[in-house]
Amino acid sequence: MGDRHTHGTRHGSGNLKVAFLLNFTFTIIELIGGLWTNSVSILSDAVHDLGDSISLGLAWYFDRLSKRGSTPGNTYGYARYSLLGGLITAVVLVAGIGFILWQATQRLIEPEDVDTTGMIVIAVIGVIFNGAAVLRVRKGSSLTEKVVSWHLLEDTLGWIAVLIGAAVMAVWDLPWIDPALSIAISLFVLWNVFRNLRKILKVFMQRTPTDFDVGAFESAAKAIPGVVDIHDTRSWSIDGESHVLTTHLVVKTDAPADRVQSIREQVAACIGNDAFGDVTIEIEYGLTR
Structure with a gap:
């Protein structure tokens, strides 16, 4: 009988910690800004970023937890616990997105005026915060950091879309653009949530890795x-x-x-x-x- 054990050392990631703090701080700003500007697109992204903050916080926590290595009760170590973080994040996002979609649909039927100047300010801050998080996490070498960096890049692009929408509404009286953006962002995030949830469930069901024949x-x-x-x-x-x-x-x-x-x-x-x-x-x- 032969065994090969080539576990790489799981390095603690200060990058994930910084990304979490940036994301969580901006989520608070978003929630306040969304209520201030009466924008459901900003509120929908706030729910999204809340899920990201939970995900980043759990990734940071489980990255530290995974250093414990194997024990008699966890012979493969604690790496699998990270899946719980992904599952919790998915549940939080699905519930939040469902609420936002309902609100945005009502607003699309009966559009309301929004504070476009406030939206532009929040969107610029969003691009700065998320862009800074992307640059920090992209410095990491782990697969987790690479995946997180792509997710944060999606957030940055989403804020660019909100900025463009706010600029359009500042010139033309088209209040339906705000809920339309909210629905588009929510559906995009929901698609990604289910895509990642499917991967998590495959691991839970101990399916053969997709890259192995x-x-x-x-x-x-x-x-x-x-x-x-x-x-x-x-x-x-x-x-x-x-x-x-x-x-x-x-x-x-x-x-x-x-x-x-x-x-x-x-x-x-x-x-x-x-x-x-x-x-x-x-x-x-x-x-x-």
């Missing part, structure tokens, strides 16, 4: 001289980033120990994916082929 792996392993068969290959993901694989490898009965070790290493190389931190290859002996 079990059939191709077994075919490549069987082509290695000295391999009689390979079966019962199981693969799943711990947290969507770090994967696990177990398999049973049958080698020739007369294969010497050093040859078996060489074969096992060649089979492990067939995985071809650095995301697999835990690989267990159970050695069995079979008929010579």
Whole structure:
């Protein structure tokens, strides 16, 4: 039996901490600004940013928690706990977006005047805060930071859209643009929430990682001289980033120990994916082929 353990060190991320503080501070500004300007598009983005703040806060917390490593009660460590953060964030966003969509639909039917000057001020602040968070998080090297940076970039682009909408309403009397923007932003965010929720559920259900082909792996392993068969290959993901694989490898009965070790290493190389931190290859002996 052979095992490969290549866990990378999970570095604490001050980038996530700074992004969280920037995002949460701006969420408060948004809530106040949305009520001040009577803008549902700003309120809808405030709900979105509240979900982002929760997500960033949990990512920061779980990043620190994951450093504990494996324990008798958590033999794979605490990395999987990060999925709870994603699930909680999705529930918060879906509930908030549902409320905003209802409000925006009512406002679209009966448009109300908004404070376009106030909207422009809030939108400029939004671009500055979210842009600063993007620049900070993009300095990180972890996959989590890269995903968060793209999410924050989407937020920045959303505020650019609000800025354009406010500028248009400042010139023309088109109050329906505000709820229309709110609905568009909400639907875009909702689509992303369900897309990410689907990924989370796949990990919870221990589905095979999408970037790993079990059939191709077994075919490549069987082509290695000295391999009689390979079966019962199981693969799943711990947290969507770090994967696990177990398999049973049958080698020739007369294969010497050093040859078996060489074969096992060649089979492990067939995985071809650095995301697999835990690989267990159970050695069995079979008929010579």
